[in-house]
Amino acid sequence: MKPQVSIIMATYNRAHFIAETLAAIRNQTFTNWECIIVDDGGTDTTSEVIAPILEQDSRFQYHIRPNQYLKGLPGCRNYGLDLAKGEYIIFFDDDDIAHPQNLELCVLELNDPNIFFCRYIREVFVNDFHYNFDYSKVYSSFYIDKKELLQMLNHSLQFNSCAVMWRAVCFEKNRFVATLLFAEEWELYSRIVSCGFSGISINKTLFYGRKHPESNTGEYDRKNPIRRASYADAIELVAKNLKEKQLLTYALKRYLIAFSIDFEEYNLFERILNTLDLPTFEKIKWQLFYAVLPLRLIIHRKKKALIKSLAH
Known part of the structure; x- marks a missing residue:
């Protein structure tokens, strides 16, 4: 059967x-x-x-x-x-x-x-x-x-x-x-x-x-470079697929670009920008977003810690 x-x-x-x-x-x-x-x-x-x-x-x-x-x-x-x-x-x-x-x-x-x-x-x-x-x-x-x-x-x-x-x-x-x-x-x-x-x-x-x-997953959590490089490659492939299928919303672009900051050693941000092939003005806008993102993340973490301490 x-x-x-x-x-x-x-x-x-x-x-x-x-x-x-x-x-x-x-x-x-x-x-x-x-x-x-x-x-x-x-x-x-x-x-x-x-x-x-x-x-x-x-x-x-x-x-x-x-x-x-x-x-x-x-x-x-x-x-x-x-x-x-x-x-x-x-x-x-x-x-x-x-x-x-x-x-x-x-x-x-x-x-x-x-x-x-x-x-x-x-x-x-x-x-x-x-x-x-x-x-x-x-x-x-x-x-x-x-x-x-x-x-x-x-x-x-x-x-x-x-x-x-x-x-x-x-x-x-x-x-x-x-x-x-x-x-x-x-x-x-x-x-x-x-x-x-x-x-x-x-x-x-x-x-x-x-x-x-x-x-x-255990190896990835321990920062194994082979697993991390693969994740970066997977993100680039996802961006390429969504671009080809015309499914890239603003929220999806924002997520992929923000996520790429954790993979700076693999130049992932530039790879995603090249994959998306954006108009010049939009490309500059995302470059500015990426440039200020580390500062915004620091402020967000401090604000979160402050709210948590006040709650206790």
Whole structure:
């Protein structure tokens, strides 16, 4: 039987976590799925750890990333997309825990032909996971389309890589940029929504991300230059995409330009200005905005600290 859902999981040296992650997938209340595990060339015992699981459950597949796909998470996921047979696509990491109703509730929402993706809440945990799930099927929801691009990009409406199920059609012309080693899903997901695909967000936690220092986010938080350079590249790509689709509002320009101040070592502000190709007067206006922004940020922080001290 053709699987309705394709779960794509890139893995790299996660032998100590992956069995628990795969057990959570086997415990899904929705059963018509395939799980495509793509090993990025790890050197630990992952293949030995998952061998009994592969033998017991044919819904799991294990592949080594071929050399024609670039090393890294985006390359592994793109390979998984090329292998996927499901009507729906979801990406799981190799060290996290999915709620048992994850697939069931997302598929239920995607039964509406006007819905192309289902976003849900993702929580984080440290150390051991406590299996105390809420099985309620009562939750609030709201719709998402191009109007929410600013909230997607500034993370007030977070689109975590493992917190969305997509229709496979969303990836027919959209793939991960294989050279990005951070913020690759942020760039891709905003690009998909900018293409006109609309979806729904449900207010229920369906995924639990394991927080540990070996993760890509942990490396970024420690100022890893490879992750930071990738984020800067992703921001430039987002600006280029929005420019091409004529979706650049004043608010989006302001956000991207203000955000670039944190990436001065990568000359990101000038790169964004070149990408936007603005009229001379507007370009000068944004150059002035950028020049005074550090002072405005200092004043804002001091004002915030003063208000906080007066409140106490």
